[in-house]
Amino acid sequence: MSGLPTGWTEVELGEVWHESRARARPDAIARTDYIGLEHVEGGTNRITGAGRSDGVKSAVAVFSAGDILYGRLRPYLNKVIRPPFAGVASTEFLVFKESKALVNGLLMRLLSSSDLVAYANANSAGVNLPRISAKRLAEYRFGLAPVPEQHRIVTKIESLFARLDEGVAALKRAEANLVRYRASVLKAAVEGRLTEEWRRENPPAETGEDLLRRILAERRKRWESEQLAKFEAKDRKPPKNWRAKYKEPVAPDTSGLPKPPERWCWATVDQLAPVIQYGHTASADPSKQDGPRFLRITDIQDGRVQWSGVPGCVVSEAETEKYRLSAGNIVFARTGATTGKSYLIENHPEAIFASYLIRVGLSYLVHPRYVSAFFQSGSYWSQVERGKRGIGQPNVNARVLANITLPLPPVREQVEIADRVASAEDVVWQASNRFMGNCLTAASALRQSILKRAFEGRLVPQDPADEPASVLLERIRAERAAERKRRKPRPTQRKRQPKSRVP
Template identity: 35%
Template sequence: MSHEAIPNGWCRARLDDVCQLDVGFAFKSKEFAKDGIRLLRGDNIEPGALRWKNARFWPQSKLGEHQGLLLNEGDIILAMDRPIISSGLKLARVRPDDLPCLLVQRVARLKSSEPTLTSFVYCILQSQEFLAHLFRGQTGTQLPHISGAGIGSFCLPIPPLAEQSRINERIDELLSELDAGVAALKRVQANLRRYRASVLKAAVEGKLTEEWRAKHSPKETGEELLKRTLEERRQEWESDQLADYEAKGKEPPKNWQARYKEPDALDTSELPELPDSWCWARISQVGHVQLGRQRSPKHHTGTHMRPYLRVANVFEDRIDISDVMEMNFTPAEFENYALRYGDILLNEGQSHELVGRPAMYRDEVPGCCFTNTLVRFRVADGLDRDFALRVFLAYLKNGRFQKIASITVNIAHLGAGRFAELEFPLPPEEEQAEIVRIVDELYTQIDAAELAVKHGMKRAARLRQSILKDAFEGKLVAQDPADEPASELLARIKAERRAAVPKAKKKSTQRTPRVPKKVTQRRGAIVAYTIAQTNGKATRKSEALGRTKLVKALYIAQTHEELDLQFRFQRYAAGPFDEALYKLEGTGNKNDWFTTKERDNFGVTYHPADNTDAMCEEATEFLGDRKDSIDRLLNHIAKMDMKQAELFATTYAAWNDLLIDGRKVTEASIIEDFYDWDESKKKFKKPEIKKQLKWMRSEGYVPTGKGERTETRTKDTKLPSKKRRRSNA
């Protein structure tokens, strides 16, 4: 929030100082069930509500250690991936009918022991100030992400608890009235969408021009128009054939006209009845249908480069030319695939609800062609292209295109052949023009109404922000000097948190328990995968994957990406390290998961072995939807030298440990903890650490306090002998 003066009794605090902030767990998709406990993912969050379409489930029998991720009524939920969408912030509160459900990775939960405070915080998170804070902290462009630390660092004004209660009541009162108005506007929006579709339906059924037909007799009925069109098409074919014979210096053979194939007659027995002056035709009878040319690498360069349109350019009644690509079309190909003004392009491959989406080409990109992700329809003489476009829009709205589409994986294909055989309602020419005129006139009225609704929604949004702004500046309700100051509330919260922190356990003198075989196998798979991914990607020959870089990658993968590898990292001079890696090297060498080679001076390097590929397959299955983020991490690590990898991992660990300890996190405190790590860390200057912090924020490597704290080494550890490292003991 802005740092203007706040009323007496108020104070400012970070969001994570007043609310418990939790981030969900990466549940393995292969363990999902058909029913059980719903998993709350980012896709289930919409502005103001949770939606359970395409819900995923976790088996009740495997709840176990995930009890702490069960959500409660009133919890505040915020999506961390793409948190801001066109309709607003993906922020909601859990309702009774949402339960039970579990918190999933990249979804944040906020809650407080004071329900009044939780409600107040929920209101404040709907403000423009919080939205601006998220915009500033987002990382990534294709998939914007906000970290838990970024959420928790938001600074907000805190009124006394009694005043919060009054503010909440007043906000509920005002926003309830506003929400009722917005709901009414949304109903109008929905009605206008239905009205738009009903106009198209009436247009293609002849109901829109019933009065017009009563006053106008057609010069030529639809049936006569179709007959003329088919005759003209035959004459055009014969003319083309004669020209071809003449060009080849040949005489036409006997009965050559018999080769012309008449279009198959359309079975109209199950089609709706049309007005008397109309008739049914096939789309192929009233125009020319063609599929575009397939893209191919061999066409990416050439001497005849041309712009082309693809499915990404064709929207509903609109061509988008913001991203037009080029490929090579020979003069003969250009003649075949060139677009003309008035051609109608339809999405050939699309989602099921959008397959067949049409738009008219109006020379937006001169000299343009099209690919096989589109079907082109070019009208024959006698058919109004604007009328044809409205018929296709009606088919999009009423689901006719969906009924003929074939589905492969998640893509529906219209099919040029199936489209060409589809029925088409054909009115007389004059009536086609009248239908276009009436539809355009009604659409103009609908557009004006939709614009008015849009303005109303914007006014409502501004009023909402005005109400919230007044509330958080202390202008919405009166202050009461008798209210307990907010500082007392914060002190109680701090004391509750301090009391909830478990006391440190005494260090056990017992031997570290043996690592389960399945964990060793998993560790080996991830190491093999890391070797395969980073092999040959080092920027310098001397910086091939060695122990320092590998263990830093494992630390970030386990802590940041929350891979279940069960390493216990300690504070070694070169950064986080677990001596279990030595034993893993022996196991890996023995089982040919990977091989290690001693460096000339110190340490080892890692290389593929006979079973590396098989282990990589295991790793890929284990990683699931985390594979892309792990690949990105390994790509970054591969390009670092040992010193950079040490700086990266140590900075992350120092920052994360501060969060785990519940200590204040600032740039200065991170640097202080970094230097406290080991005397050798002084080789890194403050500007280097600050630069590293900036890079980590920009790339999304922002700790959230997850994982185990790095353990302090109490004594120097002697390195195991080479024989022990090769053993499987």
């Protein structure tokens, strides 16, 4: 390491830190705060919560207020904090106390710097659970500033980071406002307020009730055609009263619902969707490039699918035909943390869907983008929450989905609503994912740039009056050597036995 500022010296981290290896059994200490890796936000030095020690079974690391906790498991997550309180922590944390040569405020920033994170990643052991050992971390070399300058650096970093945090907080507030704006647009859409003026200026030739009757008639006609085809294939005549076997879809229970907007009506998903189907059970195979893509819950992120990353699977031609997705289908997550989330199939390659998804195939008389917009609304989510089953692993089934009730406008108004919602969604997406995403990325990069300047000696000016770090380091080394010498046990002298005389 060359070009260090005046008064700085190159050291190994282990020479100047003060590692604490205090451990305890949870049942042997008083009930106190517990910090696990899950309580730390990566890359921000923030504590997001805390548990209690009496809920922990294994040994814990003990820390005091102001100590540094460094997450050594998966160091790329960059989990480093300085709790303002005492407590215990997971042993996946290394604990450091204040040392004479390196102040803890600067140690926390050093451990969070991109250079050290890269070093820790490169020197971790383990494939599935990579960790860096204290021994390897101690070998990291960096430039050590004089202690008075360290304090000035910490003060400057805190000042700059506080301003950055204010900007990030403002972005987060704006992002929350965008979420509320989107929700209000969807609410207005499904309540008829978004197109209220348009509706007065464009009276439809067909009402929502007329449309629903046409959908149900078309559905029954299709069922009858399918039944007749089956009879013909078996060379049989239709039995008497065979039409009576037709099962009408579930009608909406409107007893607790408000009156729909003029020319609208209430309908159920079951009435609008001839197909409500569970997906195919198979194992994903990323190496299988030919054949249909195998869409899973995890492939749907932020309302989008990166089809290039969707794997294939082993599937027969008959199964492909049965589970093939079509444009206008809507798939739903039926279990797990994303239960109820939906995705409209558009502009997709040949694909089938996995068993933890439910496919809704709508009538061709309904606009799929309008129905998809309803499936993002608060009205839909309140019904899903009422229909969820399970606590640890919540889920919804096809019956719950079939009973979801939604407002049905005339077709032309469905198209108008879908277009207006799409425009609002585009505004939200552009602002949130592009502008705000870029700003947050820039803020993170600026944070690392500040740290880089700090550890290169370019953040604050040097003071010739500061004691050089090398002088302090030599004094600390001498003190440690003297301490080791003082503690070194003196060898016990064995009493000399008198020589025996041989008579």
